[in-house]
Amino acid sequence: MSLSFCFIGAGNLATHLAQIIQQKVGPVIQVYSRTRESASDLATKLQTSFTISPESITREADIYFVALKDSALHEVLRKVDLKNKLLVHCSGSLPLSVLNCYSENTGVLYPLQTFSKNRRPDFSTIPVFIEANSENNGKILVQIASAISSKVSVLDSGKRKSLHVAAVFASNFVNHFYTLAADYLDSQHISFEVLHPLILETALKAREMSPEKAQTGPAVRFDRNIIDAHLDKLDKFPKMKELYNSITTSIFERHQNK
Amino acid sequence: MSLSFCFIGAGNLATHLAQIIQQKVGPVIQVYSRTRESASDLATKLQTSFTISPESITREADIYFVALKDSALHEVLRKVDLKNKLLVHCSGSLPLSVLNCYSENTGVLYPLQTFSKNRRPDFSTIPVFIEANSENNGKILVQIASAISSKVSVLDSGKRKSLHVAAVFASNFVNHFYTLAADYLDSQHISFEVLHPLILETALKAREMSPEKAQTGPAVRFDRNIIDAHLDKLDKFPKMKELYNSITTSIFERHQNK
Numbered sequence: 001m002s003l004s005f006c007f008i009g010a011g012n013l014a015t016h017l018a019q020i021i022q023q024k025v026g027p028v029i030q031v032y033s034r035t036r037e038s039a040s041d042l043a044t045k046l047q048t049s050f051t052i053s054p055e056s057i058t059r060e061a062d063i064y065f066v067a068l069k070d071s072a073l074h075e076v077l078r079k080v081d082l083k084n085k086l087l088v089h090c091s092g093s094l095p096l097s098v099l100n101c102y103s104e105n106t107g108v109l110y111p112l113q114t115f116s117k118n119r120r121p122d123f124s125t126i127p128v129f130i131e132a133n134s135e136n137n138g139k140i141l142v143q144i145a146s147a148i149s150s151k152v153s154v155l156d157s158g159k160r161k162s163l164h165v166a167a168v169f170a171s172n173f174v175n176h177f178y179t180l181a182a183d184y185l186d187s188q189h190i191s192f193e194v195l196h197p198l199i200l201e202t203a204l205k206a207r208e209m210s211p212e213k214a215q216t217g218p219a220v221r222f223d224r225n226i227i228d229a230h231l232d233k234l235d236k237f238p239k240m241k242e243l244y245n246s247i248t249t250s251i252f253e254r255h256q257n258k
Numbered sequence: 259m260s261l262s263f264c265f266i267g268a269g270n271l272a273t274h275l276a277q278i279i280q281q282k283v284g285p286v287i288q289v290y291s292r293t294r295e296s297a298s299d300l301a302t303k304l305q306t307s308f309t310i311s312p313e314s315i316t317r318e319a320d321i322y323f324v325a326l327k328d329s330a331l332h333e334v335l336r337k338v339d340l341k342n343k344l345l346v347h348c349s350g351s352l353p354l355s356v357l358n359c360y361s362e363n364t365g366v367l368y369p370l371q372t373f374s375k376n377r378r379p380d381f382s383t384i385p386v387f388i389e390a391n392s393e394n395n396g397k398i399l400v401q402i403a404s405a406i407s408s409k410v411s412v413l414d415s416g417k418r419k420s421l422h423v424a425a426v427f428a429s430n431f432v433n434h435f436y437t438l439a440a441d442y443l444d445s446q447h448i449s450f451e452v453l454h455p456l457i458l459e460t461a462l463k464a465r466e467m468s469p470e471k472a473q474t475g476p477a478v479r480f481d482r483n484i485i486d487a488h489l490d491k492l493d494k495f496p497k498m499k500e501l502y503n504s505i506t507t508s509i510f511e512r513h514q515n516k
């Protein structure tokens with residue numbers, strides 16, 4: 001397989017995906033981003049060229065990866081003529097069909113992970129989900145994905161969106177609760193660092209036993225004394241108090257019903 | 259320091275704490291639990307004796323650890339005459355003063371971690387918070403705690419309760435979101451395992467950068483298209499839908515205000 005790539009988008013996901021693809025599959029011959037800084041940063045990492053004008057996107061690549069915010073995708077792709085090259089997006093929430101009007105060869109390669117610019121992910125352990133509009137395009141994408149990850153599956157748009165919803169709960173919402181805990185500790189002049197071992201252990205436990213079985217704390221046994229004491233503590237934090245109430249109820253109901 | 263211990267309670271925390279204390283500090287000469295099975299299990303692990311009758315709790319130990327559910331504490335301690343031996347509880351939410359009527363020497367040793375029977379914790383990295391009713395009792399407890407952990411701090415009851423509230427957000431509530439994600443994936447016939455790398459990475463990121471900076475996903479940029487698509491997906495899951503709405507709003511407001 002000797003394939004060349006163009007990356008449309010240079011955010012966190014594109015930054016890591018482009019590097020691993022160049023390392024494991026084939027050269028990234030151009031990077032596009034709306035902002036010069038992002039485009040130049042990623043192009044430097046890849047030792048390749050970049051553009052900030054959609055009209056100047058190369059026609060020479062074999063495969064085009066679009067890793068843009070979902071809302072920006074159409075704005076950019078409308079201005080590009082890809083001559084039916086294989087066009088691939090990386091979004092959990094968008095269906096394959098959003099690419100229909102831009103190429104006759106389309107696909108999705110969705111790595112299920114949270115990417116930050118300064119943390120290099122171990123791609124080999126990241127589940128990658130593939131969808132394509134033809135058997136042949138599917139084969140090409142499975143080959144590419146298998147070169148970077150050992151956990152490749154084929155998944156349709158509907159199920160990919162379900163997966164994305166679950167990921168929002170297990171990652172975005174979880175991180176928000178870390179943030180609320182950090183804000184609250186800050187107001188009490190206690191360092192957030194003391195929670196690090198607890199946060200890590202909570203995540204590790206979910207790998208070893210079902211999270212249902214791992215549930216501990218006052219909510220699951222509806223320990224009214226502790227719950228009330230906690231609510232007292234949150235008197236000056238009305239939004240946290242509201243969430244405390246609704247999630248405590250949700251935990252209790254979930255474990256009553258089983 | 260040559261001290262002997264009695265453990266009143268044989269739950270997850272007591273099981274791990276008693277073992278590390280016997281290993282690092284001094285012998286546990288007796289275990290009490292309301293249920294024969296728990297008492298016997300822990301006593302076997304410690305190669306020591308046990309009782310299930312509060313009236314038969316030994317008077318020979320130097321230090322008594324109470325690791326009972328907060329609601330059961332008074333029920334048991336009322337039946338024991340500890341002759342003013344050092345009596346220590348391990349609860350994040352209870353003040354030191356709950357022990358006042360049972361001994362003139364009281365303290366708290368609170369390890370900030372989630373304990374499960376079958377996962378052996380690395381105590382050396384667990385933050386341990388100490389409180390005592392006298393300087394001397396405080397010294398003894400700091401010595402004991404320092405033998406099992408490298409992260410020992412003195413913290414009063416009010417701040418310990420704050421810490422416990424933060425821990426509920428960062429661990430109990432987080433685990434509930436894992437559970438909701440697992441339930442939802444189960445309904446879509448997708449294995450929860452695919453979320454393991456995401457869950458671990460989300461936890462690891464919170465150690466390297468502030469969770470505020472680590473926040474990603476549709477809520478923080480209030481991407482209405484994705485949010486609406488996710489809410490559609492949750493039409494048959496009204497409770498998850500309600501939480502999705504309230505937490506999405508909370509994330510957006512939190513990041514608007516900074």
